[in-house]
Structures are given as C-alpha cells and as structure tokens.
Amino acid sequence: xxxxxxxxxxxxxxxxxxxxxxxxxxxxxxxxxxxxxxxxxxxxxxxxxxxxxxxxxxxxxxxxxxxxxxxxxxxxxxxxxxxxxxxxxxxxxxxxxxxxxxxxxxxxxxxxxxxxxxxxxxxxxxxxxxxxxxxxxxxxxxxxxxxxxxxxxxxxxxxxxxxxxxxxxxxxxxxxxxxxxxxxxxxxxxxxxxxxxxxxxxxxxxxxxxxxxxxxxxxxxxxxxxxxxxxxxxxxxxxxxxxxxxxxxxxxxxxxxxxxxxxxxxxxxxxxxxxxxxxxxxxxxxxxxxxxxxxxxxxxxxxxxxxxxxxxxxxxxxxxxxxxxxxxxxxxxxxxxxxxxxxxxxxxxxxxxxxxxxxxxxxxxxxxxxxxxxxxxxxxxxxxxxxxxxxxxxxxxxxxxxxxxxxxxxxxxxxxxxxxxxxxxxxxxxxxxxxxxxxxxxxxxxxxxxxxxxxxxxxxxxx
Amino acid sequence: xxxxxxxxxxxxxxxxxxxxxxxxxxxxxxxxxxxxxxxxxxxxxxxxxxxxxxxxxxxxxxxxxxxxxxxxxxxxxxxxxxxxxxxxxxxxxxxxxxxxxxxxxxxxxxxxxxxxxxxxxxxxxxxxxxxxxxxxxxxxxxxxxxxxxxxxxxxxxxxxxxxxxxxxxxxxxxxxxxxxxxxxxxxxxxxxxxxxxxxxxxxxxxxxxxxxxxxxxxxxxxxxxxxxxxxxxxxxxxxxxxxxxxxxxxxxxxxxxxxxxxxxxxxxxxxxxxxxxxxxxxxxxxxxxxxxxxxxxxxxxxxxxxxxxxxxxxxxxxxxxxxxxxxxxxxxxxxxxxxxxxxxxxxxxxxxxxxxxxxxxxxxxxxxxxxxxxxxxxxxxxxxxxxxxxxxxxxxxxxxxxxxxxxxxxxxxxxxxxxxxxxxxxxxxxxxxxxxxxxxxxxxxxxxxxxxxxxxxxxxxxx
Numbered sequence: 016x017x018x019x020x021x022x023x024x025x026x027x028x029x030x031x032x033x034x035x036x037x038x039x040x041x042x043x044x045x046x047x048x049x050x051x052x053x054x055x056x057x058x059x060x061x062x063x064x065x066x067x068x069x070x071x072x073x074x075x076x077x078x079x080x081x082x083x084x085x086x087x088x089x090x091x092x093x094x095x096x097x098x099x100x101x102x103x104x105x106x107x108x109x110x111x112x113x114x115x116x117x118x119x120x121x122x123x124x125x126x127x128x129x130x131x132x133x134x135x136x137x138x139x140x141x142x143x144x145x146x147x148x149x150x151x152x153x154x155x156x157x158x159x160x161x162x163x164x165x166x167x168x169x170x171x172x173x174x175x176x177x178x179x180x181x182x183x184x185x186x187x188x189x190x191x192x193x194x195x196x197x198x199x200x201x202x203x204x205x206x207x208x209x210x211x212x213x214x215x216x217x218x219x220x221x222x223x224x225x226x227x228x229x230x231x232x233x234x235x236x237x238x239x240x241x242x243x244x245x246x247x248x249x250x251x252x253x254x255x256x257x258x259x260x261x262x263x264x265x266x267x268x269x270x271x272x273x274x275x276x277x278x279x280x281x282x283x284x285x286x287x288x289x290x291x292x293x294x295x296x297x298x299x300x301x302x303x304x305x306x307x308x309x310x311x312x313x314x315x316x317x318x319x320x321x322x323x324x325x326x327x328x329x330x331x332x333x334x335x336x337x338x339x340x341x342x343x344x345x346x347x348x349x350x351x352x353x354x355x356x357x358x359x360x361x362x363x364x365x366x367x368x369x370x371x372x373x374x375x376x377x378x379x380x381x382x383x384x385x386x387x388x389x390x391x392x393x394x395x396x397x398x399x400x401x402x403x404x405x406x407x408x409x410x411x412x413x414x415x416x417x418x419x420x421x422x423x424x425x426x427x428x429x430x431x432x433x434x435x436x437x438x439x440x441x442x443x444x445x446x447x448x449x450x451x452x453x454x455x456x457x458x459x460x461x462x463x464x465x466x467x468x469x470x471x472x473x474x475x476x477x478x
Numbered sequence: 479x480x481x482x483x484x485x486x487x488x489x490x491x492x493x494x495x496x497x498x499x500x501x502x503x504x505x506x507x508x509x510x511x512x513x514x515x516x517x518x519x520x521x522x523x524x525x526x527x528x529x530x531x532x533x534x535x536x537x538x539x540x541x542x543x544x545x546x547x548x549x550x551x552x553x554x555x556x557x558x559x560x561x562x563x564x565x566x567x568x569x570x571x572x573x574x575x576x577x578x579x580x581x582x583x584x585x586x587x588x589x590x591x592x593x594x595x596x597x598x599x600x601x602x603x604x605x606x607x608x609x610x611x612x613x614x615x616x617x618x619x620x621x622x623x624x625x626x627x628x629x630x631x632x633x634x635x636x637x638x639x640x641x642x643x644x645x646x647x648x649x650x651x652x653x654x655x656x657x658x659x660x661x662x663x664x665x666x667x668x669x670x671x672x673x674x675x676x677x678x679x680x681x682x683x684x685x686x687x688x689x690x691x692x693x694x695x696x697x698x699x700x701x702x703x704x705x706x707x708x709x710x711x712x713x714x715x716x717x718x719x720x721x722x723x724x725x726x727x728x729x730x731x732x733x734x735x736x737x738x739x740x741x742x743x744x745x746x747x748x749x750x751x752x753x754x755x756x757x758x759x760x761x762x763x764x765x766x767x768x769x770x771x772x773x774x775x776x777x778x779x780x781x782x783x784x785x786x787x788x789x790x791x792x793x794x795x796x797x798x799x800x801x802x803x804x805x806x807x808x809x810x811x812x813x814x815x816x817x818x819x820x821x822x823x824x825x826x827x828x829x830x831x832x833x834x835x836x837x838x839x840x841x842x843x844x845x846x847x848x849x850x851x852x853x854x855x856x857x858x859x860x861x862x863x864x865x866x867x868x869x870x871x872x873x874x875x876x877x878x879x880x881x882x883x884x885x886x887x888x889x890x891x892x893x894x895x896x897x898x899x900x901x902x903x904x905x906x907x908x909x910x911x912x913x914x915x916x917x918x919x920x921x922x923x924x925x926x927x928x929x930x931x932x933x934x935x936x937x938x939x940x941x
Contacts, residue, residue, distance in 0.1 A: 018527060020578050023521035027588075027748055028597075029604070032516040048871040050848040050878030053495040057487035057623050058521060058579075058609065064481060078522075079544040080577055083613035085564055098561050101548055112544055114484050116521075126481045127489055136895035138881060141492070146521065150546035160520050173881035182868075192728045244882075297864045300872070339613035350481040378751040385513040401760045405645075408511040409763070415513030416603060432599035 023151070023159030034377050035243060038367055039144055040189050042164060045169035046142040049183055051166050051353040054141040056123040057294035058148075059114045064117070066115075068122050068349065076150045078116040078448070085111070100102030102274045114320060116148040120165045121359075127425065128169055134173060137170025137355075144364070156369065167231055167338075167359030169347070174287060177342065178294035179325045180360045184327055191367065192376050195331040196305035202292070203320050203341070204284030208275040216388040222246065223314035226254075230312075236311075250280065264309045271311065291323055319343045332370045337363045348459065387437040387453075387475055389432050393420025400441045403451060403466055412477055414439075430456070437473065486614070486622030492847060501830055502607055505627060512646055514629050515603040519586040521611075522577045530584050531812065539613045541622075548574070567627035579611040583628045584822075585807065591632055594812035600633030600818075608828070616909040618833065622813065628633075628803075630822030632810070637750060640786045641757035643823045647790055648766035649802060654830065655839050658794040664776040665751050666783050666804070668734065672720070672745030672774070675737065676713030686777035689717075693775075697721065700775075720774055726741040727755060727772045734774065740742050749834050754786055782806045789822065795833045800826045848876040849940055850900040850916075851893050856883025859873065863904045866914060866929055873933045875940055877902075893919070900936065 020026060027035065043053075047127055065077055088094060097111045117123055120143045128135060129258050144164040166183065168176045181198060188196045206226075210219040232240075232418070234255065235242070241251050260270045268285055268469070275281030288309055295307065295327055307325075317325045322342030324452040329337060340360030348356045389400045389409065400416055407414035415435075417426045440452040445463065453469050454461040483489060490498065506516075533643055550911045551557060553573070560574045579672055583606045591598060607627040616622055629646065644661060651659045671690075673682040674709055685903040688703040695703075697718065706716050716737065723733045730746055738744030751772055758770065768790075778787045785805030788930045792800060803823030810818045836839050850870065863879055870877035878898075880889045908926065916926040916932050927935070 018593050019524060020520055020527075020589075020593075021522050021524055024521065024522055026593075027516075029515035029517060032518060036516070047876050050851075050876060052492035052847045053490075053774065054492060055490040057489065058611070059484045059487055059623065061482060061484060063484075078546065078577075081542040081544050081564075083538065083541065095561075098558075101544075114541075116543075126483075130481050130483075131491075132488075136892055138892075148521070168881070169701065171881045175881045176881070222768075263584070294864070297861055298868055300868065316701070342920060343681055365547040384510065384515045384776075388513075390551065398760055401757070405761055405763065411511070413510050413513060415603075416638070417633045417715045418631070418796070429601075431597055 017450055021159065021254060023157075024155030025158065030382050030385060033382075033384070035364070035368060036207060037377060038191065038364060038371070039164070042144070043142070045183055045187050045190065045233060046166050049140075049179055051140040052088055054124065055145060056117065056120075056141045056143070057115055058146075060117060060123060060126070062113050062115045064126055064350075065118055065122060078098070078148045078150055079112040080114040080116070081112055084112065084203040093475050117145070118149060119147050120145060120163045120361075121167075122349075123165060124165070125346040125394055126350050127348045128355065131351040132243055132347075138168050138176075140166070140168045142166040142412055156366065156378075158365065162364040164362040164364050165359055166361075169355050169357035172356050174291045174323070175294050176358050177291045177325075177366075178298055180340065180358065181291070181295045181307060181325070182298050182300075182303075184325075184360060185299065185305045185307075187362065188305050188327070188329075189300075189303045189452055190370065193329055193331070193337075193367070193370060194304075196327060196329045196372070196445070198307050198325055198327050199310040199313045200288065200307060200323060200325045201310055202284035202288050202323050204280045204287065204322065205271065205275055205311060206277040208281030208284060209254060209280050211280065212274065214251055215246050215250060218245060220294065220318065222254075224316075226258075226312045227314040227316065229258070234295040261420065264307070267309050267311075287323055315339060315341055319346060323358070329370060330375050334370055335367055337366045337370060383433045383435045385415045385433075385435060386473055387412065387414045387439055388413065388433070388435045389416040389439045389441060390423070390426055392418045392442050396442055396446055399446045400439075401441065403441055406466060407470060407473065410474060412470065412473050436476070439469065483680050484622065485596055486616030486620075488621065488623070493845050494829065496845075496847070498827070498831060500840060501654065501827060501834070502627070505607070505650055505825060506605070507711055508646055508650050508653065509629050512603075512629075512642055514603040514605040517587065517606045518608060519588065519606070521580055521609075522758070522835060523580055523586060523589070525576050525578045526582055527589055527813075528585060532581055536581065538600050540581050541611045541613055542575040542577070543577040544575055545573065545577075560923055572677075580608070581612060582610050583608060583626045583664065583824075584630075585812075586807040587628070587630060587701045589813050591808045591818065592815040595810075595815050601631050601639075602633055603629070603631045605629040608725035613914040616886075619827065619829065625824040625827040627827050628822055629824075630820055632818050635819050637754045637786070638757050640750075640754045640822050641761055642802065643821065644754070644758045644770060645761050645763075645766075647823060648768045648770075649787075650794075650825065651768050651790070652766045654834065656792055656794070656800075656830070656833060657767075657837070659788050659790060659792045661770050661788055662773040663745035663754070663770060663786060663788045664773055665750065665786050667743045667747030667750065667785065668738055668774060669740040669777060671741040672717060672741065674741050676709055676716055678713060681708060683781065685717075687779075689721075689775045690779065692721070694940065714792060720880070727770070730772050730774075750786055778802060782809060787820070792833060795836050797829055797852065800829045800833060817860075846896045846898045848878045848896075848898060849936055850875065850877050850902055851896070851898045852877065852879040852902045852904060853881045853886070853889050854880040855905050859905055859909055862909045863902075866904055867901065869929060870936065871935060873937060899939070 032213040060113050101111060130390055146160050147163050148160050184198050206223055207219055210216050210222050215222055225237050225244060238251055257271060260267060268289060272285045313326055320341040321344040324341035326336045327338035342358040344356050346357055389404050390399055404414050404416045436456055438456060439456040445451050448467055450460050450463050451469055452463050509847055529537055607625050610626050611623050647661055669686050673685050674680050678685055684707040688700050688707060692700050701714055720734060720737060720842045731752060735748045776789055783804040784807040787804035789799045790801035805821040807819050808821055852867050854860055867877050899919055901917040903920060908914050913926050913928055914932055915924050915926050
C-alpha cells in the first residue's frame with residue numbers, strides 16, 4: 016500500500032515548523048503584551064452549533080463526523096430515514112452525524128463566551144491560533160486544513176480597541192519584517208450611508224459585494240455590476256465621485272463628510288473613523304512602517320460586521336489579503352447572550368508564511384535544529400563524548416551524539432545531510448588533553464578548545 | 479438554544495492554557511536540546527491508513543468523517559449499499575467515509591517516514607505534540623479529544639537511544655518538579671524467554687496481559703489469571719520465583735540471568751538492559767531524583783514492542799502511568815518500508831497536568847496574563863496613559879489600559895476580577911509631575927515613580 020494523506024491537508028516537516036513557530040511565537044508575544052489571553056476550543060463542535068452560521072455554502076463545506084456505533088443501533092429504520100435525508104440535502108441529521116469539525120474560530124469563540132458568561136470578566140480579550148477545516152476544492156494556497164489566528168475583544172464599545180488592533184497589526188508586520196504593508200480601514204456605517212444616498216438601502220449587501228471587487232476588476236467592472244444589481248445611474252455616479260477622490264486620510268474623511276454626512280449613519284461612520292485614527296496616532300510607534308489608509312471601497316465579505324472594518328495587504332508579493340477584521344455587534348446573540356459588542360482581527364498564517372518564504376525573510380534558521388553533533392568513536396572516547404554532550408545540553412545548547420561508533424564517512428555523511436553548523440571531535444588526542452576539537456562546518460576551520468571555551472563560543476552562536 | 483460542546487471534549491480557558499503551555503514548553507525545550515525535531519501531521523488521515531492498526535476495538539473507536547457532497551452524487555444505489563454495510567459493521571466504506579481523525583501519533587509518524595524516506599536523514603529523531611481523537615466512553619480523566627506527546631528515534635538500533643530517552647524522562651520530571659517518580663524498565667525479550675521457559679511461547683501475549691495487572695490485582699490475582707490462560711503450575715511457579723526476587727537493578731539482572739539466561743532471548747534481554755543502564759549511568763545527572771528500576775512484570779499493552787520497554791509512574795498521587803514507550807522493530811513496514819527499527823516514549827500530558835494540579839506545583843502563575851492595568855481617566859490623562867502603556871509594552875511588559883473612562887469602581891471591579899498584580903494610576907497629579915503611581919494589588923501599597931523606574935521594577939517582577 017502506498018501511503019498518502021487526504022487531499023488539501025499537509026504534513027509539516029521540521030524545517031517548515033521552525034518557520035511556522037517563528038510566526039506563531041511572534042504573534043503570541045505581541046498578543047500577550049497587549050493583554051490578550053489564550054483560548055483553545057475543541058476540534059469538534061456540536062453540528063447544531065455550526066449549521067446555519069456560514070450561509071448555505073458554508074453548511075455544505077462543514078466536515079461532519081459520522082456517529083460511532085451505528086452498527087450497534089437498534090433503530091435501523093430511523094437511521095435509514097435520516098440517511099435518505101443526507102442524500103437529499105446536507106442538513107443536520109443528529110442520529111447519523113451530530114458532531115462536526117471547527118469551520119472558523121469566531122463561532123466557537125462566541126459559543127464559549129455565551130457558555131461562560133458568568134465566569135468571564137468583560138471586556139474579554141482573547142487570542143486563538145488553531146486549525147480549521149473546510150471541504151473546499153483544494154487549490155494553490157487553499158487547504159482543507161488550515162490555521163486561523165484571531166484576536167478579539169468583546170464587551171467594550173470603545174474605539175480604543177480598534178486603535179490597539181491597528182497597533183497589533185503594525186507591530187506584528189514590523190516584527191515579522193514584511194515590507195510594503197498597507198492596512199485599509201473603513202466603516203460599515205459609511206457603506207450603509209452610501210446605500211441610503213443611492214436609494215439602495217435594501218441593496219447594501221449587493222453593493223458591498225460589487226465594491227469589494229474594485230481591486231480585481233477596476234471601476235468599469237464594478238460599475239457594470241452595480242447596474243446589474245439594480246443601482247440607478249445617479250447612484251452609481253455618486254459612488255464613483257466618492258471612490259475617485261484622492262488625498263490624505265484627513266482630506267478623504269472631510270470630502271466624504273460633505274456627501275455622506277447628510278445621513279446619520281454617515282456622520283457616525285466619519286466620527287468613528289476620525290476617533291479611531293486619533294487614538295491610533297497617540298499609540299503608534301515611529302518605527303512601524305506599514306501604512307494606514309481609509310478606503311471607501313473596502314467592504315469585507317462577512318455580514319456580521321457593523322462598524323470599523325480593516326484589511327491588510329502587502330504589495331511586495333502578489334497575494335490576497337494577509338489579514339482582516341472589524342467590529343460586530345451581536346455575535347453571541349446566536350447563542351442566547353444578546354447585546355455584547357466585539358471587535359477582532361485575524362492573521363492569515365498560511366499566506367504570511369508564503370509571503371515570507373517568497374521574500375526569503377525568515378531569520379536565517381538553523382535547519383538542523385541542533386547546533387552541534389559529536390562524532391562517536393566508541394569505547395573510552397564515547398564515554399568522554401557522552402559527558403560532553405550532557406554538559407552542552409545542561410548549558411542550553413541543542414546537541415546530539417551520533418548513536419553508534421559507525422564508520423567516519425557514514426557519520427560525516429549524516430552530519431552533512433542534517434547540515435549541523437558545528438561538529439565536535441572528541442577522539443583519542445582530545446581525550447588525553449581533556450579538550451575537544453570544534454569544527455565550523457561552513458568554513459571548515461577547526462580548533463582545539465577546553466569544554467568550557469567550546470560552551471562559551473557555542474552559546475554565543477545559539478542566540 | 480443553550481450552547482454546549484460534544485461529550486468528552488474540553489474548552490481550555492486562559493488560566494488552564496498557561497499551565498498546559500508550561501508543560502508543553504518545558505518538554506519542547508528538552509526535546510530540542512536532545513536533538514529531536516518537531517513534526518506535525520494532519521488531523522485527518524485516509525481511513526485506510528488507520529483501519530486495522532489498532533485492533534478491532536480501535537477500528538470501532540476511530541472517528542470517521544462523512545464524505546461531503548453525498549447529496550450531489552448520482553450513485554445513490556451504490557451509496558445505499560455502502561450505508562447498509564456501515565449499519566452492519568464499522569468497516570472502511572470509501573464512498574460514504576474515506577477520511578478519519580488521527581487516533582494516535584505513532585501510525586501517522588510511521589506513515590510520514592515511509593512517505594518521505596528519500597528526504598529523511600536516518601537516524602531521524604522527532605517529537606510531536608498534537609491532539610488525538612477516540613470515540614471511547616468519556617469518564618473522569620478520559621477524553622474523546624486529548625493530547626499526545628511523543629518522541630521517537632527511527633533508524634538506529636543503538637541502545638544509546640534508549641539511554642537518552644531515560645534521561646529525557648528524568649530531566650523532564652525534574653524540570654516539572656514532579657516528586658516520587660519511578661521509571662520501570664524491562665525487555666520484551668525477557669518476557670519471551672519467560673514464555674519459552676514456561677512452555678507457553680504461543681501464550682506470550684496472554685501472559686504479558688496477566689503480568690501487567692500485578693500492581694492492580696496482586697500476585698494471587700495474576701496467578702489465577704495465568705492458570706485460566708492455560709499456564710501450568712510449574713510455569714507459574716517459575717514466574718513467581720522470578721517476580722518475587724528483591725534487590726538492586728544489578729542483583730535482579732544477575733538473579734534473572736541464572737534462569738532466563740538459559741534461552742537466547744533471555745541472554746539478549748539481560749544484555750540489552752545491562753547495556754542500556756550502563757549508558758544511562760554515564761549520561762545521568764546527579765540532580766535528577768527519579769528512580770530507574772528494572773521490573774520483570776512490566777509488559778506494556780501494545781504488541782509492536784520488541785526490545786526495551788519503559789513506563790513512568792509517580793507515587794505522589796493516585797494515578798495510572800504518566801508516560802511509557804519502548805523499542806519496536808518494524809512499524810514502517812505497514813507502509814511499505816520494512817527493516818526500520820525505532821524506539822520512542824510518550825508523555826501523558828493530561829495526566830501530568832492533573833498530577834501537577836493536585837500537588838499544586840505549577841509555578842505561581844500570573845492568572846491575569848497581564849502584569850499591570852492602567853486606569854483610564856479620559857481626556858489628557860488618557861492621552862498620557864496611552865503613551866505609558868505603549869512604553870511598557872515596548873519594554874516587553876504585558877500591560878492593558880481600561881478601554882473607557884468608566885467610573886472608578888467599575889474599573890477597579892474589573893481589575894479585581896482579573897487579578898492584575900499591579901495597577902498604574904496616571905491621573906492629574908501624576909501627569910503634572912510626569913510620573914505614575916504604581917499600586918501593588920496584593921499589599922495595597924502604592925508609590926509614585928518615574929516611568930523608567932516603574933518599568934525597571936515591573937521588569938524584575940515579570941521574570
């Protein structure tokens with residue numbers, strides 16, 4: 016049997032994982048500094064928790080788990096009825112399947128907050144980095160198992176949260192060293208105002224879907240779509256006017272205010288963007304180079320957003336957005352806890368990985384993991400080498416000894432394949448002198464040192 | 479709708495996760511020092527990869543994923559046939575279900591090694607810490623989603639690997655500060671010798687199953703079971719004699735040798751235990767307090783072990799084993815790569831957590847996550863506080879500011895509920911002086927400091 020893994024899933028090799036851990040550890044340390052707390056939820060949720068939350072397409076893409084022990088059930092007729100329903104359409108069939116795999120981190124988070132509302136101090140800031148599963152058709156950059164990384168604050172309407180999330184984005188992309196990052200921000204309230212002014216209040220969703228494509232299909236394409244979706248020429252002209260204005264964030268907000276400020280929702284949207292930017296300005300670090308830009312065409316697909324929305328791209332690589340998020344007003348209401356506002360952003364771990372790989376900006380990692388391998392000469396020399404390898408490990412240095420006194424060329428072949436940066440030779444001569452020879456595998460240089468000297472210089476290199 | 483999670487699964491709260499991360503980070507750093515490399519495999523495997531690897535009971539307990547798009551399939555008759563088979567018995571039915579959730583980390587590792595045999599440098603040392611899923615009946619301490627943590631070396635027959643794994647166990651339980659740890663070791667070869675001498679070669683498995691219960695049911699119980707399983711009185715007497723011998727590891731091995739040394743397998747088993755212990759003795763650190771004890775009654779359930787086996791318990795808490803492992807000779811053979819030997823051990827993360835919780839030996843963690851919260855007075859004071867909170871974060875201190883200028887008692891109530899160790903007050907007076915007041919929430923003491931002084935003393939506390 017030739018082994019394989021399911022389509023759209025991946026094994027992560029040691030070398031890939033060291034890079035992934037670099038991203039995840041960087042994000043984790045930033046989240047922690049901003050007071051966010053870790054949360055992990057089970058891979059399986061009740062099917063009823065997930066169904067109906069992601070639209071009809073989502074329901075179809077949820078991986079459902081077959082109930083165990085079906086063959087032991089005595090209710091064969093009932094099972095057969097439910098089975099027939101699955102064949103009919105993919106809805107919840109609790110006696111065939113009652114559990115499903117996590118589809119995103121947002122719904123499980125809302126479910127958690129509702130379940131633990133009495134234990135949680137609000138505002139509650141949590142981050143969560145876990146895999147999710149979707150039965151989407153796999154293609155380049157799209158997997159059936161992929162990682163999401165979310166940080167959210169629930170229970171506080173303050174725009175200081177939005178401002179801090181902008182800082183988290185900037186600080187993260189700064190630490191990861193990703194260049195040419197732009198964080199677009201907008202308010203759903205401005206889109207609502209736009210719909211109102213274009214006499215398309217009922218067409219808000221359709222309008223945003225069309226606007227969202229501006230980057231991809233240009234204004235002509237969007238214009239055509241808006242017309243198809245029923246907006247009149249007057250309305251389209253208004254949108255065009257606003258979209259085409261150029262200027263600084265302040266200039267754009269002032270220009271938009273002249274038009275959108277005629278509605279309550281427009282006034283509120285302008286005010287919340289101004290306040291968010293003012294707070295961000297007080298927090299922001301001069302070192303951070305990513306740009307924050309208000310953009311009226313930013314819509315974000317998900318319908319649950321109600322306030323400020325944001326999205327991150329980099330122009331350094333051809334790639335979709337590497338992050339996004341926004342304010343939502345009633346997510347926990349789905350689980351019986353209404354009136355809780357929240358705001359959150361998400362990092363596209365897989366895409367960030369691809370960007371960093373393409374730009375070759377991962378810190379030069381030690382592919383071997385271990386810094387040094389000791390050759391194994393057997394006998395007394397092995398005993399000597401065993402002492403040394405433990406001394407290195409006690410000093411915090413990742414070290415290995417070849418596990419057998421194999422032929423030298425076999426040991427060296429292994430060392431080369433693993434790409435250890437250093438080799439330690441502790442042979443007869445070294446044993447006599449109570450020293451070791453440290454060989455730099457890149458330069459080929461070799462010097463005899465005391466064990467303490469070797470530890471000292473390897474510790475410097477390990478940092 | 480009252481939200482819930484599937485039976486046998488758990489949400490992990492921030493406070494629980496900080497403790498779990500402490501365990502996982504400790505183990506990770508030890509694995510890395512011993513040259514082990516991280517590996518992660520997908521949650522889903524092909525059903526064919528898993529079925530038939532864990533016995534009939536295992537096949538039943540594997541969580542199977544329903545294929546998506548069944549309602550779109552045109553082969554309704556075929557689907558119905560397969561469905562009828564699922565109702566009959568739980569075997570592989572590729573058109574209803576072709577994927578399943580990971581059941582352990584060993585089979586995916588073997589599958590990975592076989593798939594990547596051309597890229598991997600042997601010996602390959604990997605560690606893997608991921609959840610696994612089993613449809614077992616949930617009970618206290620037994621979950622349907624739980625974490626496994628394995629480290630294995632494949633491709634090296636050297637007993638130095640066994641010795642290093644013993645060191646990893648000792649070093650880990652030392653770092654985790656778990657007291658009264660005993661690591662029992664035995665060799666499957668000695669059990670084979672025992673079976674041979676008792677004229678029960680064909681009864682090896684049954685004999686080991688009975689012996690494994692010695693701790694639970696005592697010698698009288700084991701004796702009865704051995705008789706039921708068909709061993710004669712003479713054989714049972716031989717086993718009793720060997721089991722009851724007391725002494726040091728060397729004394730035990732010498733005494734066993736007199737009896738078991740009459741068979742090839744017994745001679746080999748004694749030799750491999752002696753060699754393993756001799757190598758371990760050269761590596762071991764005087765600081766490690768856990769005991770290593772040879773124990774002829776140690777059998778370990780899994781049939782794939784062929785050489786040295788080990789198991790870890792602590793007498794400090796009433797609890798089953800917290801780790802175990804051993805040498806296996808042909809795991810990758812299942813996936814078309816025969817002749818690769820391996821040895822590995824596993825850490826029972828959930829039980830280790832429970833032991834540490836019961837003994838209250840987790841390092842006094844900061845339950846809040848953040849070290850300090852700044853009160854929010856709004857206006858100019860807020861602007862001042864925003865500068866300070868960013869300075870703290872830049873200095874690596876986890877800090878939060880209450881996101882609104884809410885009433886003081888509301889802010890303090892939140893601070894108390896979160897149990898921040900420190901509060902910073904940056905009000906009118908502090909702003910005038912360019913200082914801050916740092917309040918120790920435990921002692922209630924408060925002092926006015928410059929921001930740099932505050933950073934200095936908080937940094938000391940953060941370590």
